[in-house]
Amino acid sequence: MEKSSAPNYAVFDDYRSSQGIAVVVRWFMLATWLTLINIRSQEPNLPYLNTMGAALIILNGYVHWRIWRGRPITWPYVLALSLMDLTIITAGIMVTSRFGNTYYIFYYPALLGVALIFRRRVSFAIVTIIAGFYAGISLTMKPGLDTSVLFDGDEKELTVRVVCMFAVVVAANLMTRLERQRRAEAVEAERIRMEENLLLQRRAEEAEREAQEERIRISQEIHDGAAQSAYMLSLGLETCCHMAGQEAPQLHDRLKALHAESKQALLELRYPINLGPLFEGRGLTQILADHLTNFRAITSIPTHFSMTGQETELPLATQQRLFALAHNALTNAYKYAQATEVNVELVCDDKTLKLSISDNGVGMDTTALAASSGHGIRNMRRTAEEMGGALDITSAPGKGTIVSVALSLSGGAP
Numbered sequence: 001m002e003k004s005s006a007p008n009y010a011v012f013d014d015y016r017s018s019q020g021i022a023v024v025v026r027w028f029m030l031a032t033w034l035t036l037i038n039i040r041s042q043e044p045n046l047p048y049l050n051t052m053g054a055a056l057i058i059l060n061g062y063v064h065w066r067i068w069r070g071r072p073i074t075w076p077y078v079l080a081l082s083l084m085d086l087t088i089i090t091a092g093i094m095v096t097s098r099f100g101n102t103y104y105i106f107y108y109p110a111l112l113g114v115a116l117i118f119r120r121r122v123s124f125a126i127v128t129i130i131a132g133f134y135a136g137i138s139l140t141m142k143p144g145l146d147t148s149v150l151f152d153g154d155e156k157e158l159t160v161r162v163v164c165m166f167a168v169v170v171a172a173n174l175m176t177r178l179e180r181q182r183r184a185e186a187v188e189a190e191r192i193r194m195e196e197n198l199l200l201q202r203r204a205e206e207a208e209r210e211a212q213e214e215r216i217r218i219s220q221e222i223h224d225g226a227a228q229s230a231y232m233l234s235l236g237l238e239t240c241c242h243m244a245g246q247e248a249p250q251l252h253d254r255l256k257a258l259h260a261e262s263k264q265a266l267l268e269l270r271y272p273i274n275l276g277p278l279f280e281g282r283g284l285t286q287i288l289a290d291h292l293t294n295f296r297a298i299t300s301i302p303t304h305f306s307m308t309g310q311e312t313e314l315p316l317a318t319q320q321r322l323f324a325l326a327h328n329a330l331t332n333a334y335k336y337a338q339a340t341e342v343n344v345e346l347v348c349d350d351k352t353l354k355l356s357i358s359d360n361g362v363g364m365d366t367t368a369l370a371a372s373s374g375h376g377i378r379n380m381r382r383t384a385e386e387m388g389g390a391l392d393i394t395s396a397p398g399k400g401t402i403v404s405v406a407l408s409l410s411g412g413a414p
């Protein structure tokens with residue numbers, strides 16, 4: 001059974017879905033941030049800020065390209081982008097007006113992206129470091145905080161900003177935890193459903209196999225019983241023919257015809273219903289030789305089997321088709337050709353396999369043979385085509401018939 005890929009919701013280490021949104025948000029953040037620091041700005045550190053912005057553009061563009069190409073986005077890419085976001089925001093705050101500017105609002109979507117990807121401990125470690133940096137910058141770098149009114153001025157605003165950072169991370173972690181739990185439940189439900197379907201499929205296959213075996217067993221019993229009856233009928237008709245002798249020529253001819261028909265019926269009944277067991281532990285050469293012996297015993301027609309080369313190991317289906325083709329050719333030789341001798345030849349080498357059945361019967365006109373639907377020829381042609389070979393019939397009135405099929409083995413056994 002071919003192994004199928006896991007559904008998207010079952011892949012926990014590929015962040016294309018969430019990062020697809022994060023990439024778009026980051027483009028808007030970059031555009032806004034670069035616009036704010038470049039338009040009517042007297043900032044002396046502007047080249048450094050633009051350099052950091054260009055680096056983030058390159059990294060974000062690379063991740064965007066990977067998402068567009070359908071390539072996986074693993075946690076190292078996410079971590080690198082998130083750290084770059086936070087580093088650039090922190091650097092921008094440091095080289096501008098520190099606590100006095102509003103660039104700190106960019107922390108919130110950046111921290112949200114971190115918390116949506118990483119688990120609680122990593123997220124809290126990152127937000128703690130960022131909050132510490134931001135608080136340190138605000139407290140130690142000019143213009144600093146207005147502390148003239150204790151906990152009623154800049155200290156209160158700084159506290160609110162830091163608390164909001166942690167609140168964003170907590171809320172995102174809770175959402176992520178719930179989403180991961182739901183995804184895990186969906187994966188487990190899908191696994192259970194697939195196991196149940198596989199079990200039902202196996203039970204159905206087992207029931208079908210048992211039903212097929214029972215059908216074959218019943219058919220074989222009927223088949224064997226009919227074959228035995230046909231054999232006894234054939235013996236009885238042969239005895240009646242001898243008893244009629246020359247005293248009742250019309251009765252003799254009629255009994256002789258019926259005797260021939262009974263042999264034909266017996267020959268058909270000797271064809272196995274299920275060919276599978278016939279080939280267990282035996283090669284095509286032995287099976288054809290045994291079948292030819294059986295044919296000779298039923299029809300009293302002299303037969304000869306020859307094998308040239310080393311028998312090639314063939315798939316079971318190919319062996320069954322070759323056997324069916326040989327059986328049909330032998331049946332036609334007895335029923336229509338009025339043959340007194342039949343030869344079967346199997347030739348094998350490294351590249352080809354050829355099976356030929358020839359008789360010395362009345363032959364036939366092959367000019368209209370292509371359009372003929374009689375004598376089972378169409379079935380024989382179809383059987384040869386199913387093996388990747390071609391059926392060839394050589395015959396002429398009074399010259400006998402040769403039926404052959406050639407298979408190419410150059411690409412391995414068909």
